[in-house]
Amino acid sequence: MTSHGRSTARRKPPHVLANAPFRKLWTAMSVCSLGDWLNLLALTALAGNLTAAEGYKTQSLAIGGVFVVKMLPAIVLGPLAGAFADRFDRRLTMFTADLLRFALVLSIPLTGANYSWLIIATFMVECVNLFWVPAKDATVPNLVPKERLEEANQLNLLVTYGTAPVAALLFSVLSVADDALGTVVPYFEDRDTYLALIINALAYLVSAFLIFTLRDIPGNHVDGTAATPSVLRQIFEGWRFIGADRLIRGLVIGMLGAFAAGGAVVGVAKIYVQALGGGDAAYGVVFGAVFVGMASGMFFGPRLLRELSRRRLFGLSIVTAGFVLAAIALIHNLVIVALLTVALGACAGIAWIIGYTMIGLEVEDGLRGRTFSFLQSLARVTLLLVVAVVPTLAGLFGERVIRIEQEPVYRFDGSNLVLLVGALLAVAVGLLALRQMDDRRGVPIVTDLIAAFRGERPAPEGTEPPRGMFIAFEGGEGSGKTTQSRLLAIWLRDQGFDVVQTREPGSTKVGMRLRAILLDAVHQGLSARSEALLYAADRAEHVEKVILPALYRGAMVISDRYVDSSLAYQGAGRSLKPEEVARINAWATGGLVPDLTVLIDTPPSVGLTRLGGAADRIESEPLEFHERVRREFRALATADPGRYLVVDGTLTQEEISGAIHDRVREILPDPVPRESEDITGTMPAIRD
Ligand SMILES: Nc1ncnc2c1ncn2[C@@H]1O[C@H](COP(=O)(O)OP(=O)(O)OP(=O)(O)O)[C@@H](O)[C@H]1O
Numbered sequence: 001m002t003s004h005g006r007s008t009a010r011r012k013p014p015h016v017l018a019n020a021p022f023r024k025l026w027t028a029m030s031v032c033s034l035g036d037w038l039n040l041l042a043l044t045a046l047a048g049n050l051t052a053a054e055g056y057k058t059q060s061l062a063i064g065g066v067f068v069v070k071m072l073p074a075i076v077l078g079p080l081a082g083a084f085a086d087r088f089d090r091r092l093t094m095f096t097a098d099l100l101r102f103a104l105v106l107s108i109p110l111t112g113a114n115y116s117w118l119i120i121a122t123f124m125v126e127c128v129n130l131f132w133v134p135a136k137d138a139t140v141p142n143l144v145p146k147e148r149l150e151e152a153n154q155l156n157l158l159v160t161y162g163t164a165p166v167a168a169l170l171f172s173v174l175s176v177a178d179d180a181l182g183t184v185v186p187y188f189e190d191r192d193t194y195l196a197l198i199i200n201a202l203a204y205l206v207s208a209f210l211i212f213t214l215r216d217i218p219g220n221h222v223d224g225t226a227a228t229p230s231v232l233r234q235i236f237e238g239w240r241f242i243g244a245d246r247l248i249r250g251l252v253i254g255m256l257g258a259f260a261a262g263g264a265v266v267g268v269a270k271i272y273v274q275a276l277g278g279g280d281a282a283y284g285v286v287f288g289a290v291f292v293g294m295a296s297g298m299f300f301g302p303r304l305l306r307e308l309s310r311r312r313l314f315g316l317s318i319v320t321a322g323f324v325l326a327a328i329a330l331i332h333n334l335v336i337v338a339l340l341t342v343a344l345g346a347c348a349g350i351a352w353i354i355g356y357t358m359i360g361l362e363v364e365d366g367l368r369g370r371t372f373s374f375l376q377s378l379a380r381v382t383l384l385l386v387v388a389v390v391p392t393l394a395g396l397f398g399e400r401v402i403r404i405e406q407e408p409v410y411r412f413d414g415s416n417l418v419l420l421v422g423a424l425l426a427v428a429v430g431l432l433a434l435r436q437m438d439d440r441r442g443v444p445i446v447t448d449l450i451a452a453f454r455g456e457r458p459a460p461e462g463t464e465p466p467r468g469m470f471i472a473f474e475g476g477e478g479s480g481k482t483t484q485s486r487l488l489a490i491w492l493r494d495q496g497f498d499v500v501q502t503r504e505p506g507s508t509k510v511g512m513r514l515r516a517i518l519l520d521a522v523h524q525g526l527s528a529r530s531e532a533l534l535y536a537a538d539r540a541e542h543v544e545k546v547i548l549p550a551l552y553r554g555a556m557v558i559s560d561r562y563v564d565s566s567l568a569y570q571g572a573g574r575s576l577k578p579e580e581v582a583r584i585n586a587w588a589t590g591g592l593v594p595d596l597t598v599l600i601d602t603p604p605s606v607g608l609t610r611l612g613g614a615a616d617r618i619e620s621e622p623l624e625f626h627e628r629v630r631r632e633f634r635a636l637a638t639a640d641p642g643r644y645l646v647v648d649g650t651l652t653q654e655e656i657s658g659a660i661h662d663r664v665r666e667i668l669p670d671p672v673p674r675e676s677e678d679i680t681g682t683m684p685a686i687r688d
């Protein structure tokens with residue numbers, strides 16, 4: 001290696017905070033987040049203090065009112081504010097919002113703090129927040145390069161949640177300081193939360209200054225010379241965009257599910273901790289555990305599983321959160337619950353950082369603001385609904401004690417039930433998100449996970465997806481695959497498609513030699529692993545030299561056998577571990593999965609008798625081997641019905657091809673309708 005090469009290899013890319021404009025924006029975000037948490041603590045405490053004399057119920061409602069008012073604007077104004085972020089100068093939006101927040105928060109202590117004004121001012125601050133946040137979120141990708149976006153979002157989310165415990169500590173210190181100040185300055189006497197509110201207001205002022213001096217934010221993001229759609233139209237398009245895009249839909253579903261599960265915990269945390277024998281300190285520990293978990297999830301999760309598809313990690317983290325939540329609901333031990341809460345927070349942290357990063361990367365600049373805003377609005381609505389409904393449900397369910405011979409053995413009350421429902425919801429939503437956005441269909445998740453834990457790259461990502469269509473035929477010996485793949489190729493060519501008909505093993509130069517080794521009956525005693533590796537080697541050649549080039553040029557590729565044959569013959573037939581066979585094949589094929597797999601299901605007792613000539617090495621295996629193979633093929637098809645067509649191989653050739661044509665017609669880009677085909681027929685010359 002040349003010395004130049006060495007120095008290049010050693011040079012580490014600069015940290016995202018080395019980027020001065022981003023550093024300034026990040027500092028503003030940190031100060032604002034600290035202010036926001038301080039605001040929440042101070043306002044709820046102030047609402048409680050102002051209504052302390054009016055009894056427990058009024059006091060609870062007063063505090064609850066602050067929460068409701070804090071979330072309400074998102075429901076009404078969220079999407080509108082997002083459109084502003086895309087339409088107007090983001091720097092000006094943020095600067096103005098900061099000044100307004102400063103004035104509104106300061107007005108609460110200055111006007112002598114009465115509950116009505118507290119509620120009105122809080123509502124207005126939240127309205128303003130709705131403009132600041134999407135403008136900030138949409139600005140980050142303008143300031144940092146694409147490859148640094150995940151790092152930037154990690155820092156963003158770190159300050160959003162990491163400032164919560166800092167704010168709680170600061171709030172306690174300021175409350176004590178407030179008391180002390182009250183003895184010296186009469187204004188602060190009996191005004192416990194004033195100092196916190198003043199510091200909160202000053203945080204927004206500092207942010208306004210930082211944003212004002214940040215001149216690197218690009219101005220208007222929608223081309224002013226082009227006809228700009230109305231704000232309402234932009235919102236409508238934002239909605240339409242989210243609904244239409246499979247990935248964003250998956251992200252939104254996942255993030256909302258996580259919010260709903262989190263909302264269930266928020267709603268019952270206090271009573272649950274109490275039921276476990278814990279006091280406010282324990283409640284504080286559980287509260288802190290969520291943030292510690294989230295911070296570690298955001299930092300360590302994506303680093304630990306770098307090689308795992310981000311989409312899969314997103315769905316998996318939500319599913320895992322569901323299982324952890326179920327454990328929290330069922331295990332009645334405060335220490336274990338606190339530890340599990342850290343794990344729950346970690347899963348949520350991973351899901352959030354991935355979701356945010358993916359939205360930042362996938363959504364075009366002009367739509368990013370309203371996408372973030374739309375997401376935040378929906379999340380808040382979900383949270384609001386869940387927080388409102390959950391304690392009521394828990395109360396209605398009440399407390400149940402399971403007894404054996406009058407002895408209480410297990411307590412299961414409303415909070416347990418609600419947490420369990422939240423857990424089921426998270427699992428369901430995580431699975432749905434995985435289904436909506438999976439970018440490695442057909443590759444078992446376990447295979448990818450094992451590879452990621454070992455630090456192996458499972459398959460190349462980010463390459464252009466092939467444009468053609470890939471159909472595989474599978475089935476046992478003599479089931480009719482070759483016959484049907486030939487008939488399908490003729491039918492598709494008749495319709496004007498470019499068709500490549502191929503088979504495994506043996507469709508490349510190397511593959512021909514491998515086929516001879518694999519099927520020649522003289523090679524008895526070949527070990528099961530060598531056999532699996534040789535089939536995988538043939539497949540790697542086949543994919544790289546034949547299938548992918550054809551798919552990239554837009555052809556229809558019909559392959560007589562593919563990966564499922566290895567899963568059935570080497571996995572079930574030779575009793576190799578299915579996940580290991582799947583893993584080597586996922587590696588060999590780069591994760592290429594057929595668009596459709598046609599399984600011609602024929603009993604081996606029928607198929608084997610159809611074959612003429614001497615039996616090859618595999619055909620000469622006992623009937624029991626072929627029965628195992630058949631069962632595995634059927635199990636694979638049952639596990640993924642969307643990708644398979646299972647046809648009874650004992651039907652006539654015409655009946656089988658009719659069923660195949662009907663299914664293939666459904667996935668063809670521009671199929672000839674069956675009626676027109678009946679009229680024109682096919683060319684007998686080609687058929688021969
Ligand atoms: N539906 C059917 N009914 C009866 N015979 C069939 C049917 N389909 C195909 N055959 C006949 O069965 C024999 C095997 O068919 P084919 O070669 O298509 O099967 P295959 O699954 O490709 O076999 P293998 O891969 O094990 O060599 C051929 O003689 C074929 O004409």
Ligand SMILES: Cc1cn([C@H]2C[C@H](O)[C@@H](COP(=O)(O)O)O2)c(=O)[nH]c1=O
Nearest residue numbers: 504505535561562565566569570618619
């Ligand atoms: C791809 C593949 C094939 N086999 C077996 C199955 C058959 O017995 C032969 C191929 O013969 P055919 O007449 O061309 O169908 O190979 C296997 O065991 N594993 C595989 O992955």
